[in-house]
Amino acid sequence: MSQGTxxxxxxxxxxxxxxxxxxAAARLVEDGLPAAARLQIHRNHLFHSLTQALMxxxxxxxxxxxERFFAGLARAYVAEQPPRSPCLFEYGESFADLxxxxxxxxxxxxxxxxxxxxxxxxLAWNAPDRxxxxxxxxxxxxADSLAGARxxxxxxxxxxxxxxxxxxxxxxxxxxxxxxEGVDLDAGGGRxxxxxxxxxxxxxxxxxADFAFLxxxxxxxxxxxxxxxxxxxxSFDLAAALSLLAGQGVLIxxxxxxxxxxxxxxxxxx
Amino acid sequence: xxxxxxxxxxxxxxxxxxxxxxxxxxxxIHAENYLGGGSPVQTLDAVRRDYPVALHGVGxxxxxxxxxxxxxxxRIAALAERIEPFLVSEHLSWSVVDGRYLNDLLPLPYTREAxxxxxxxxxxxxxxLKRRILVENPSTYLRFRASEMKEWxxxxxxxxxxxxxxxxxxxNIHVSARNHGFDASAYLAALxxxxxxxxxxxxxxxxxxxxxxxLIDDHGSPVGDAVWRLFDQAVALFPxxxxxxxxxxxxxxxxxxxxxxxxxxxxxxxxxxxxRSEPAPTRARVA
Numbered sequence: 001m002s003q004g005t006x007x008x009x010x011x012x013x014x015x016x017x018x019x020x021x022x023x024a025a026a027r028l029v030e031d032g033l034p035a036a037a038r039l040q041i042h043r044n045h046l047f048h049s050l051t052q053a054l055m056x057x058x059x060x061x062x063x064x065x066x067e068r069f070f071a072g073l074a075r076a077y078v079a080e081q082p083p084r085s086p087c088l089f090e091y092g093e094s095f096a097d098l099x100x101x102x103x104x105x106x107x108x109x110x111x112x113x114x115x116x117x118x119x120x121x122x123l124a125w126n127a128p129d130r131x132x133x134x135x136x137x138x139x140x141x142x143a144d145s146l147a148g149a150r151x152x153x154x155x156x157x158x159x160x161x162x163x164x165x166x167x168x169x170x171x172x173x174x175x176x177x178x179x180x181e182g183v184d185l186d187a188g189g190g191r192x193x194x195x196x197x198x199x200x201x202x203x204x205x206x207x208x209a210d211f212a213f214l215x216x217x218x219x220x221x222x223x224x225x226x227x228x229x230x231x232x233x234x235s236f237d238l239a240a241a242l243s244l245l246a247g248q249g250v251l252i253x254x255x256x257x258x259x260x261x262x263x264x265x266x267x268x269x270x
Numbered sequence: 271x272x273x274x275x276x277x278x279x280x281x282x283x284x285x286x287x288x289x290x291x292x293x294x295x296x297x298x299i300h301a302e303n304y305l306g307g308g309s310p311v312q313t314l315d316a317v318r319r320d321y322p323v324a325l326h327g328v329g330x331x332x333x334x335x336x337x338x339x340x341x342x343x344x345r346i347a348a349l350a351e352r353i354e355p356f357l358v359s360e361h362l363s364w365s366v367v368d369g370r371y372l373n374d375l376l377p378l379p380y381t382r383e384a385x386x387x388x389x390x391x392x393x394x395x396x397x398x399l400k401r402r403i404l405v406e407n408p409s410t411y412l413r414f415r416a417s418e419m420k421e422w423x424x425x426x427x428x429x430x431x432x433x434x435x436x437x438x439x440x441x442n443i444h445v446s447a448r449n450h451g452f453d454a455s456a457y458l459a460a461l462x463x464x465x466x467x468x469x470x471x472x473x474x475x476x477x478x479x480x481x482x483x484x485l486i487d488d489h490g491s492p493v494g495d496a497v498w499r500l501f502d503q504a505v506a507l508f509p510x511x512x513x514x515x516x517x518x519x520x521x522x523x524x525x526x527x528x529x530x531x532x533x534x535x536x537x538x539x540x541x542x543x544x545x546r547s548e549p550a551p552t553r554a555r556v557a
Contacts, residue, residue: 005416006384007335013376014367027379029413033482038412041477041486045374053373083371086302086329086342129307156308196308 013039017046018079050078053088058095058118061111063173063180073102089126092119110164110185117166117203120158120194124201127156132249138242147224150255151217156196157250159215163189167203197249204248209236214245220255272542273512275471275534276324277527280517284313286524294531296322296356298514302329304353305345318353324468324514325355329371332391332405333364333378347398357468357512359404359437360395362388362425379414380424389431396434404467406437409445409474409487421446422460429465436461438508439470440500441493445485454500458507466508471501471534472516490519493530498537505538506545513538 003011015021016039028035051074055062062070077098083091096115099105105112132154141149160166165187172181191211194203206214213230221229223238230236245251274295279287281303297317304314317323327346330338350358363375378384388405396403407425419427425436438461440454447454473491477484493501493515501513515530 004335004383004387005381006333006379006387009379009414009416010335010364010367010376014370014372017372017374018370027414027416029415033484035412041411041484042374042376046372049373083373084369086331086365086371086373087305088302088373089306125308126306126310127308129311199309199312 013042017043018082046082047075047078050083050088050091051075054078054092054095057089057092057122058115060118060170060173061099061115064111064114064169065108069104072104073099076102089122092122095119110162110166110169113160113162113164113166114169116158116160116162117170117192117194120160120192121170121201121203123158124156124194124196124203127154127196130154130252133246133251133253135243135246137251137253138246147227148222150220150222151251152253152255153214153218153245154195154250154252157218158192158194159211159218160192160194161189161211162192165190166192167205193250195248195250202248207234209234210241210244213238213241214250272535272538273510275513275515275531275538276322277524277531278326278514278516278518279314279317280521281310282521283524283527284309288313288316290524291320292524292528294321294528295512295535296324296514298324298326298357298516301325301327301346301349305349314353322356323353324357324359325350325353327358327360328375329365330360330391330395331364331366331371332360332395333362333376333384333388334366334391335364335387336367337387338391338394339366339369343395343398350399357404358399358401359406359468361406361408362421362428363408375408377408377410377412377414378424380417380419380421381414382418385424385427385431389428392428392432392434396432402433402435404435404437406439406470407442407446409439409442409449409485411449411484411486413450420452420460422457426460426462429462434465435467436465437468437470438466438504438511439472440504441470441472441474441497442487444494444497444500445474445487448485455503458500458503461507463507466504466511469501469504469508469511469513470516471497471513471530472518473497488519489516492526493533498533501534502537502541505541509542 009027012024016024025035025039028038051071054074055070077095081094096112099115100112164185165183168183172183190205191208192203193206193214209230212233213226216226216229227238276296276298277294279297279299299314304310361375364378365372365374365376392405405428428434443454443457471493472489473493475486475488475490477486513534515527517527
């Protein structure tokens with residue numbers, strides 16, 4: 001038997017909840033309340049509870065579009081991409097992509113980036129804890145080793161480049177209800193790093209060169225390559241950039257690809 | 271000494287717990303809310319210094335025909351190792367199919383096939399955590415035609431097969447009993463008393479669908495009178511099992527939960543003193 005009865009039941013049940021498929025109803029005892037109404041209880045719970053979870057993560061989006069509009073987006077997202085993990089703070093990674101292609105959001109071109117910003121803030125609050133290393137972790141390397149080092153960055157970090165003033169939009173929509181401020185959407189975009197610093201979600205706007213440097217490190221390039229990339233985007237001060245990252249708790253060590261680097265840091269001879 | 275009642279720790283109360291350090295027996299956490307980092311984990315570490323903590327999973331999906339998710343099991347095991355909970359529990363339900371998490375404690379058909387699957391999953395969890403876990407009875411709104419036994423028979427068999435204990439949620443028993451027309455007291459009396467290691471208390475909602483009332487387990491109101499009466503019977507049958515008060519919607523200020531936990535302590539004390547002055551109840555009498 002390739003698929004047991006329970007596996008078939010669970011498959012049908014999932015289709016009933018996500019898609020409204022009716023096959024599962026035939027499996028249920030009929031007494032009093034019809035089987036379809038009993039399934040509907042679970043269907044309502046699925047969509048309602050996940051909408052609430054998304055609303056919590058994407059609070060700025062919800063504030064911008066209102067609860068009813070948001071619920072419509074959430075419903076479409078839940079049906080299309082239900083969670084892959086029972087940790088609901090991890091849910092919604094691709095919600096911004098749905099917003100970007102949803103016809104109802106066509107008149108709100110900034111909304112997808114606001115969602116990306118919301119998710120980044122959520123990640124900053126909830127990402128796993130990793131102890132940061134300071135600059136002294138780097139100065140122990142000689143110049144050649146330093147250039148070839150691949151730095152590991154905090155898992156709470158998101159880098160986001162937007163055509164819209166995301167920080168201003170976020171701030172304006174996290175004031176008390178009724179005290180929202182207008183935002184000039186043509187004020188220009190920005191390059192943001194969003195991460196957890198001293199236990200709280202933080203963000204900072206970066207100059208193009210610093211952003212390119214950090215993006216290159218995040219992509220796994222070594223320090224030398226990242227500095228070269230950054231230099232191509234404008235004036236770049238490597239020492240200042242490293243000192244900023246170390247001071248903000250963004251550096252957590254070296255990537256495992258450069259295992260020899262770890263042993264240098266640990267003072268071991270490999 | 272009688273076991274004192276605890277409270278389900280929720281994020282909205284993190285600050286109030288840190289500030290007021292309420293005088294209660296223990297806290298229970300939903301494992302899935304503490305698998306990241308940052309302030310939830312810091313709060314948990316602080317709570318652990320002052321209170322016993324129980325770990326209550328909501329996402330392991332013990333009833334999944336496809337088995338437990340390795341990655342999630344690893345994360346739960348790492349959390350259990352780190353926080354050393356005095357109890358670990360999960361539900362007699364399922365929520366995952368093909369890697370999609372349906373965010374609900376979904377009902378199982380009570381068949382021999384399902385028993386094999388749940389017993390294997392419970393066994394795997396217990397082997398991984400190197401401890402006995404408690405399995406909670408669900409609240410249900412529907413029944414499968416395929417079921418071959420009663421829920422309490424399924425739980426008894428699961429205890430025999432896997433060596434697990436039981437988390438007896440008296441609100442869930444009340445909800446399911448009303449929804450399906452069985453006797454809640456008889457259900458309690460049919461549970462293997464030695465296996466029951468924890469009790470849950472919560473409120474439920476009454477919904478009207480097509481003119482037919484159905485109880486919904488929403489943990490969004492105070493514990494009802496009928497559930498308190500069932501709790502009195504439960505503490506008589508399972509005197510060493512600590513009780514927990516749970517709220518998950520319309521969550522009131524922490525003080526309300528503390529008051530409900532105290533109420534559970536008072537009722538337990540009253541039941542204990544009544545039992546001392548009367549002959550011990552037998553199972554037959556309660557049933």
